[in-house]
Amino acid sequence: MSVEDLYSEIVLEHYKEPHNVGEIEYPEIFAKGFNESCGDDIKIFAKVKNNIIEDIKFLGKGCAISQSSASMMTDLIKGKTLDEVKEFIKNFNKKITGEEEFPENSEEWFELSALKGVIKFPIRVKCASLAWHTLSQGIKDFENKQKK
Ligand code: FES
Numbered sequence: 326m327s328v329e330d331l332y333s334e335i336v337l338e339h340y341k342e343p344h345n346v347g348e349i350e351y352p353e354i355f356a357k358g359f360n361e362s363c364g365d366d367i368k369i370f371a372k373v374k375n376n377i378i379e380d381i382k383f384l385g386k387g388c389a390i391s392q393s394s395a396s397m398m399t400d401l402i403k404g405k406t407l408d409e410v411k412e413f414i415k416n417f418n419k420k421i422t423g424e425e426e427f428p429e430n431s432e433e434w435f436e437l438s439a440l441k442g443v444i445k446f447p448i449r450v451k452c453a454s455l456a457w458h459t460l461s462q463g464i465k466d467f468e469n470k471q472k473k
Pocket of ligand 1: 363364391
């Protein structure tokens with residue numbers, strides 16, 4: 326099996342059985358995202374306590390790349406602080422656009438690096454980034470509300 330095959334398998338596994346699908350009642354963070362190139366959308370709900378993402382779920386429709394990316398993202402950010410999540414989103418964006426390499430031998434980035442095939446296809450980068458941009462917007466809205 327080639328490395329590419331393994332990566333596609335990871336993507337397909339998350340697509341067939343995505344993790345953290347659903348809604349959260351009374352979420353502190355809620356955001357809707359939309360991929361204007363295909364019309365697919367996503368909703369993200371998160372519970373925040375003491376600045377930590379305690380729980381996160383998503384609902385949406387889209388291609389295997391968008392759904393698996395959302396599934397992996399929600400797995401990985403649970404338990405992180407908002408600052409850590411913002412940094413993680415920034416790092417992901419750099420990697421998925423090809424500005425930085427995905428780290429090798431990193432447990433945290435292992436599954437995400439299955440998405441790196443999209444780098445060559447800007448339109449698919451939007452699929453992989455949809456959940457991440459949406460969460461980023463949700464965090465911004467939440468932090469703005471806190472300041473008021
Ligand atoms: Fe719509 Fe990928 S084709 S999110």
